[in-house]
Amino acid sequence: TTTPETTTPETTTPEATTPEETTPEEIPDPDKPEGAVLVESLNGKNAKELLDQFIEDFSSAQSYDCDVAMSTTVDGVKSQQFMKLQVYNGELAVRMEEDGVFSCVYFVDGTLYITADGKKIKRYANSVDEALGEGALDALIDEFRMGLEFSNAELEAAVNANIYLSNKQYIVTVHTFNEEEEREETSMFYFNAEGELTSAACYFDGGFYMLTLTSYNKPVEIAPPADADEYLSMPEEDIDPPSNLGDRDEIYAIY
Secondary structure (H helix, E strand, C coil), X not given: CCCCCCCCCCCCCCCCCCCCCCCCCCCCCCCCCCCCEEECCECCECHHHHXXXXXXXXXXXXXXXXXXXXXXXXXXXXXXXXXXXEEECCEXXXXXXXXXXXXXXXEECCEEEEEECXXXXXXXXXXXXXXXXXXHHHHHHHHHHHHXXXXXXXXXXXXXXXXXXXXXXXXXXXXXXXXXXXXXXXXXXXXXXXXXXXXXXXXXXXXXXXXXXXXXCCCCCCCCCCCHHHCEECCHHHCCCCHHHHCCHHHHCXX
């Protein structure tokens, strides 16, 4: 007779495990251009400071070379306008097109060229003011500056806006609500490596405004119109600026 050997069941101690640490998933920025890189600042300035610097520089500039375009659709009716402005050293070139109607005013090398109502006329003068009236050039520049002001909503939104580097451009995007027009707007600003604004655009339901700045406060080469030899000399009393050059509010109202 044998007695079964008593065995003690083997006991195991559960292995201590450390809970896996997880990093919260980062929410993608819908305003980030594809392939762009986020930068903390541009030349030590955040987005709002870049816009503030542009406002200061632009408001004191004495020369401009820029293009403005807009397109709006109201009650199914589309309107398009375009303007190119060049100002430097007392010379001027303004070319406008509104819904297919073209007009322009040049003052180059002491000659004023005007195209309006299908007519091309010219006269000689010592200055823009002599040709168009005292203070005409300063009034045009002041009106242009005022038309390119940013809204308070855009400046406030720019405080927390990101700056992205893409294709050698620094891009800032802000979203605002235009209370006057009662619409959502998206504004995009493009800067070069020196922190200068090179272009801007504002998009909204039914249209857009766009600004391209070739330069400001730098020398600008202004040439006479390509068809200058087709302009007819007229007496001073028979020359009036195109009337629609005084109705620039909508073209200048980019922001």
